[in-house]
Amino acid sequence: MNPNLDRLQPYPFEKLRRLIAGNIPPGHLEPIQLSIGEPQHLMPRFIGESLTAHLKSLAYYPATLGSQELRESIATWLSWRYGLPPLDPATQIIPVNGSREALFAIAQCVIDSRRPDATVLCPNPFYQIYEGAALLAGAAPVFVNHLPEGGFVANLDALPEATLAATQLVYVCSPGNPTGHVLRIEEWRRLFELSDRYGFVIASDEGYSEIYFDEDNPPIGALEAAHRLGRPGYRNIVIFTSLSKRSNAPGLRSGFAAGDTRILKEFLLYRSYQSSQMNPAVQAASAAAWGNETHVAENRHLYREKFDRIVPMLAPWLGVRRPEAGFFLWARTPVSDTEFARRLHAEYNVLVLPGSFITHEADGINPGAGFVRIALAAAYDKCMDAAERIAAFCQKL
Numbered sequence: 001m002n003p004n005l006d007r008l009q010p011y012p013f014e015k016l017r018r019l020i021a022g023n024i025p026p027g028h029l030e031p032i033q034l035s036i037g038e039p040q041h042l043m044p045r046f047i048g049e050s051l052t053a054h055l056k057s058l059a060y061y062p063a064t065l066g067s068q069e070l071r072e073s074i075a076t077w078l079s080w081r082y083g084l085p086p087l088d089p090a091t092q093i094i095p096v097n098g099s100r101e102a103l104f105a106i107a108q109c110v111i112d113s114r115r116p117d118a119t120v121l122c123p124n125p126f127y128q129i130y131e132g133a134a135l136l137a138g139a140a141p142v143f144v145n146h147l148p149e150g151g152f153v154a155n156l157d158a159l160p161e162a163t164l165a166a167t168q169l170v171y172v173c174s175p176g177n178p179t180g181h182v183l184r185i186e187e188w189r190r191l192f193e194l195s196d197r198y199g200f201v202i203a204s205d206e207g208y209s210e211i212y213f214d215e216d217n218p219p220i221g222a223l224e225a226a227h228r229l230g231r232p233g234y235r236n237i238v239i240f241t242s243l244s245k246r247s248n249a250p251g252l253r254s255g256f257a258a259g260d261t262r263i264l265k266e267f268l269l270y271r272s273y274q275s276s277q278m279n280p281a282v283q284a285a286s287a288a289a290w291g292n293e294t295h296v297a298e299n300r301h302l303y304r305e306k307f308d309r310i311v312p313m314l315a316p317w318l319g320v321r322r323p324e325a326g327f328f329l330w331a332r333t334p335v336s337d338t339e340f341a342r343r344l345h346a347e348y349n350v351l352v353l354p355g356s357f358i359t360h361e362a363d364g365i366n367p368g369a370g371f372v373r374i375a376l377a378a379a380y381d382k383c384m385d386a387a388e389r390i391a392a393f394c395q396k397l
């Protein structure tokens, strides 16, 4: 067996399952899950219609690079969304089956594990795939704290020179899961400078970019920052995003990677061996989805309504604020995060994720200890019901 498999952590949801294993929540309260970031708003109808209209395409093997139509639709969206000059759909975009597999695959593609010090920087808290991807690529993950006191900004300059010199890949999550932090242009500038100095690749995980609250101020992305900072060819940058949150279609498994052609060329080679091509009917539906903004704006409106109501209900108890983007509340708990989550489930039948299940201790601090992640991804009424129960639970505490 691959010995690196032993280094993988149990998945956060497996840890949660174990935490609540002995609980018998009150039967009269409907169970409400705010632990998992699975959007529960309706998927737009046209996605299903497009899927069924293209069933005949299942008779053919699709290409790893995906259809021209899909890549053109993505290129148009990227230019429109981020004010970028036209992208080349042939060399700057690769469709992927959801960003998760691609975020994993990029580490397998870029890490040179012949170097015994191969290092991958991950945010802390982090999406669990970053850690698993680094370990299975034969690299060591190094966790960089994102703390509320520091405005959730990663202080890369505090890292030892040897760590930066050994870094081959940096995962960035903006908008952040779970913090909601959106990297400022100055943060990107510093990251690009360090990438130039040490040669690492930046994998920018941007799946929450379309869930924001100020219509006039959408989150900036890595390609946009690179363009604005005059970084030709998006050197050493690859972004990853998907339709999962933007179009409420997590089961569609549809996203893309875009950026530096030099890296994408190698990534395509890697994918032609490792990855499954995207189902052609999914490609057609995805092309339609990237070309439609109406449903995305409507989706944002639903999130705005929920956050406007729920944040004031929970702020007095859990110190929450509306995130800059994304659909998570990163809430400070009055007791330990695991006790909070376990008892909230046992007494009120509401599930949230203990922060320490998505963090590690780094520099003597565990940024998830004493926090829970609350995903306001369920329907409005369920979220409101859950918020009332959480407030009642906090009052009791």
Ligand SMILES: Cc1ncc(COP(=O)(O)O)c(C=O)c1O
Binding pocket: 037, 097, 098, 099, 100, 101, 103, 127, 173, 177, 205, 207, 241, 242, 243, 244, 250, 255
């Ligand atoms: C931070 C982050 N990145 C990536 C993903 C993967 O999403 P998908 O594979 O649906 O694009 C998720 C899913 O919840 C996530 O929270």
